Amino acid sequence: MTIGDLEVGAKARVIGYHKGSSSYRTRLLAMGVTRGESFQVRRTAPMGDPVEILLKGFSLVLRKDEANVVLVERM
Numbered sequence: 001m002t003i004g005d006l007e008v009g010a011k012a013r014v015i016g017y018h019k020g021s022s023s024y025r026t027r028l029l030a031m032g033v034t035r036g037e038s039f040q041v042r043r044t045a046p047m048g049d050p051v052e053i054l055l056k057g058f059s060l061v062l063r064k065d066e067a068n069v070v071l072v073e074r075m
Helices: 022-030
Strands: 011-017 038-044 051-055 058-062 070-074
Touching: 011 022
Parallel strands: none
Antiparallel strands: 011 038, 011 070, 038 051, 051 058
């Protein structure tokens, strides 16, 4: 499951990244999307792109391509 698969209000924890996503991975790690970090999906645009999540007390907006490389488990 990825961030892009979650509905608004869902809570989840980051468990890793898809292989072959090194360009997005580096950027997401710099923004605090690290393994074990929990977050909540705040809202999505009508077509699902972008996705806004609440992470570490701040809002982070991810493009659909970025959201789909982050593997998560629902909490």
